[in-house]
Amino acid sequence: MFSILTDLLPDFLLRYWPALVSGALVSLKFLAWAIAIGFPAGMGIAVIQLNGPALLRLPVIALVEMVRNTPLLVQLWWIHFAIPILFGARSSPEVSAAIGLALSSACYFSENIRGGLLALPEGQREAATGLGIGRWCLWTRILLPQAIIDTxxxxxxxxxxxFKATSILSVIAVPELMMTAMRISSRTADPIGVLTTMTLIYAVLGGGIAFALRRLEAALMLRSRR
Amino acid sequence: MLDISLILDAWPELARGIATTLAVTAASFLGALLLGLLLTIGRLSRRKSLQRGCEGYVALFRVVPELGVIFWSYYCLPLLVGLSLSEITCGIIALTVIAAAYVSEIYRAGYNALPIGQFEAAKAIGLKEWHAWRLVLAPQILRRMTPSLINCGIDTLKNSTLLAAIGATELAYEAYQIGNTTYNYLTPFSFVAFVFFIVIFPLSLIARRRETRLQARLR
Incomplete structure (x- = not known):
């Protein structure tokens, strides 16, 4: 029974599946990092853009526009090669990738959240001030939760x-799924088999993430129905 | 450190890179406008198999990385069709196929927003069918779709840098080569970022402006 199954599977899968699994885990790890750092930072950036002191607001707006209006690949390269000049030490691909992803995702998330904040009725802020609610409480307990759920x-x-962008990390030699697959492909000289398998792995993971996000969305929207 | 003379010395390569990037983006985006139309027609068709196939296509390209499609089209496509294709050709095919999925989403949103009642009203006041489309429906739908289409074009432009990974001689690739020969990476990469910014930023401002105007009009 089992031998029939292994005969059906392509050779490279039997030999290299551990590498593919660990590559996929690295991809997911970087995605988790991009969300874990980028989302809270995005919240901060959105609030600063709308309500920060001008001295802080302008550089932050400039940063967000610069990041959102240039390709991620160029940003990653730039960061990877600029870090050694700024800090005098060579940067590992992982460190550059982590910095680049966090910076970029923070700017994209902040733009979503900012849109949500702008759409909230002005009266809420006035009402909160009228009730004597402090600024910290106003932003963290009233405005941000609504803006986040709405967007x-x-x-x-x-x-x-x-999730898709983690594949770009392969260009600066982070051993994630895409780079692993490219290595296997050149070693086995079977690009069609390996790259198609890789595409399927991405499709399954991405489909799973999309499904989970829809469930999360539905759950949070239901709880906050107003 | 930044060294402007490097840019001046390498100007022929960089100019060629800029031209390639723009040409690849334009070709891919135009291709996507057409392929996206076919996909949308397929998705609206009554034949279930065709409809499912086109829906599947759009769903697939929503989650498969752009770079994966580019590698696939560079390493697998020539083997499958038995032709040798250049990096640029493979890149354009990949970018077209990716953008078409998004364009199809935009078209379908536009189709769903078609005010059919207005079409009947236009015919009732004596407009010919063609005029009703051209004067009443098309302007509204186009206005609704332009911001998203501009954004999709911007994404295609950004994605074109990924073709550097298969050695297509677009701007990012040229910059990387200059970095490799001069050991000064910061200058060419800063230049590339600057070029993309001055092209993309005005476009995204236009898209944002049109979006706000559209929202105000729909409210």
Whole structure:
């Protein structure tokens, strides 16, 4: 029974599946990092853009526009090669990737959240001030939760696009799924088999993430129905 | 450190890179406008198999990385069709196929927003069918779709840098080569970022402006 199954599977899969699994885990690890750092940072950036002191607001707006209007690959290269000049030490691909992804995702998430904040009725802020609610409480307990939930569909799209973007890390030699697959492909000289398998792995993982995000969206929207 | 003379010395390569990037983006985006139309027609068709196939296509390219499609089209496509294709050709095919899925989403949203009642009203006041489309429906739908289409074009332009990974001689690739020969990576990469910014930023401002105007009009 089992031998029939192994005969059906292509050779490279039997030999290299551990590498593919670990590559996929590295991809997911970087996605998790991009969300874990990028989302809270995006919240901060959005609030600064709308309500920060001008001295802080202008550089932050400039940064967000610079990141959102240039390709991620160029940013990653730039960061990877600029870090040694700024800090005098060579940067590992992982460190450059982590910095680049976090910076970029923060800017994209902040734009979603900012849109949500702008769409909230002005009266809420006035009412909160009238009730004597402090600024910290106003932002963290009243405005941000609503803005985040309202813009979940946009943020889900951002998550998916960063899931795809983790593949770009292969260009600066981070051993994630794409790079692993390219290595296996050149070693086995079977690009069609390996790259198609890789595409399927991405499709399954991405489909799973999209499904999970839809469930999360539905759950949060239901809880916050107003 | 930044060294402007490097840019001046390498200007022929960089100019060629800029031209290639723009040409690849334009070709891919135009291709996507057509392929996206076919996909949308397929998705609206009554034949279930065709409809499912086109829906599947759009769903697939929503989650498969752009770079994966580019590698696939560079390493697998020539083997499958038995032709030798250049890096640029493979790149254009990949970018077209990716953008078409998004374009199809935009077209379908536009189709769903068609005010059919207005079409009947236009005919009732004596407009010919063609005029009703051209004067009443098309302007509204185009206005609704332009911001998203501009954004899709911007994404295609950004994605074109990924072709550097298969050695297509677009701008990012040229910059990387200059970095490799001069050991000064910061200058060419800063230049590339600058070029993309001055092309993309105005476009995204136009898209944003049109979007806000559209929202105000729909409200």
């Amino acid at each position: 979940l569909p946009a943020s889900a799209n951002t998550v998916l696009s960063f």
